[in-house]
Amino acid sequence: MATTATDILESRILLYYCFTPIEDPVAVMLWQRTLCEQLGLTGRILISKHGINGTVGGSLGNCKQYTRKTREYPGFKKMAFKWSEGSAKDFPKLSVKVRDEIVAFGTPDELKVDANGVVGGGVHLKPEAVNKLVEERGDEVVFFDGRNAMEAQIGKFKNAIVPDVNTTHDFIKEIESGKYDDLKDKPVVTYCTGGIRCEILSSLMKNRGFQEVYQVDGGIVRYGEKFGDQGLWEGSLYVFDKRMHMEFSNDAKQLGHCKHCEAPTNLFHNCVNEQCRKQTLMCDDCASNPATAHCGSEECAQVGAQVAASSG
Numbered sequence: 001m002a003t004t005a006t007d008i009l010e011s012r013i014l015l016y017y018c019f020t021p022i023e024d025p026v027a028v029m030l031w032q033r034t035l036c037e038q039l040g041l042t043g044r045i046l047i048s049k050h051g052i053n054g055t056v057g058g059s060l061g062n063c064k065q066y067t068r069k070t071r072e073y074p075g076f077k078k079m080a081f082k083w084s085e086g087s088a089k090d091f092p093k094l095s096v097k098v099r100d101e102i103v104a105f106g107t108p109d110e111l112k113v114d115a116n117g118v119v120g121g122g123v124h125l126k127p128e129a130v131n132k133l134v135e136e137r138g139d140e141v142v143f144f145d146g147r148n149a150m151e152a153q154i155g156k157f158k159n160a161i162v163p164d165v166n167t168t169h170d171f172i173k174e175i176e177s178g179k180y181d182d183l184k185d186k187p188v189v190t191y192c193t194g195g196i197r198c199e200i201l202s203s204l205m206k207n208r209g210f211q212e213v214y215q216v217d218g219g220i221v222r223y224g225e226k227f228g229d230q231g232l233w234e235g236s237l238y239v240f241d242k243r244m245h246m247e248f249s250n251d252a253k254q255l256g257h258c259k260h261c262e263a264p265t266n267l268f269h270n271c272v273n274e275q276c277r278k279q280t281l282m283c284d285d286c287a288s289n290p291a292t293a294h295c296g297s298e299e300c301a302q303v304g305a306q307v308a309a310s311s312g
């Protein structure tokens with residue numbers, strides 16, 4: 001294929017994952033690292049015996065070549081790449097690593113994958129099918145947030161249950177706690193940003209007796225692309241890059257409130273305490289004053305007061 005000026009001048013980011021058995025993750029890691037180096041791509045790629053999860057950026061032409069070459073690996077043939085505006089500058093380095101898990105749920109031996117993906121996961125629902133399920137089954141349908149609780153502070157599906165998790169590691173304890181046992185015979189729709197976390201979460205839930213589990217295919221991103229703010233999604237989407245959040249339209253509801261003064265805000269700031277740094281929703285006013293730029297814990301409030309006193 002010929003290289004065009006656009007291919008060289010424009011840059012893109014690729015987001016992708018694939019669950020497929022990988023017999024030799026180290027070999028795949030070395031191949032991927034070499035491929036990215038040859039194409040001048042930067043970003044972060046994780047490989048485990050269950051598959052691959054990556055975000056890389058570079059010139060449009062080199063990204064195209066990357067997708068072609070990567071699909072040459074038999075298990076990756078059907079991998080869907082999500083193209084996004086942005087450039088390699090968003091990721092200064094290249095990191096390609098082998099891990100026990102491509103998403104850290106702490107269940108590397110429980111997760112089973114075959115050539116078709118995760119074995120025993122929730123039924124994939126396209127955005128239209130999500131709405132249809134809710135139309136047909138009404139309030140019986142429960143949305144179950146598959147992200148960290150913090151992410152749901154600024155946006156979630158209508159009436160969703162937000163489990164008490166700081167990281168994906170907390171999910172097992174949470175779904176085994178008994179708190180959600182009344183959902184075990186209800187239709188439960190799990191969702192996360194792009195779908196990868198629910199591939200795993202939905203299978204872990206089914207293994208623990210949740211009978212009717214679904215997952216939003218392509219996650220909130222695909223649902224939002226289809227229905228914007230006119231469907232069952234409400235608010236902003238937390239994203240793991242410099243933007244911190246995004247909206248699907250100007251009609252997005254504002255769900256987030258400043259931890260300190262309750263003013264509406266969608267923006268997370270790090271706690272002023274360098275030992276904490278917890279991402280906390282704060283309005284610009286509260287975030288710009290060290291005395292209020294803390295996460296809410298007593299210890300961090302004290303550190304904030306000290307910083308304010310020494311700088312004031």
Ligand SMILES: [Zn+2]
Pocket residue numbers: 258259260261262263282283284285286287
């Ligand atoms: Zn405030």
Ligand SMILES: [Zn+2]
Pocket residue numbers: 271272273276277278294295296297300
């Ligand atoms: Zn703190």
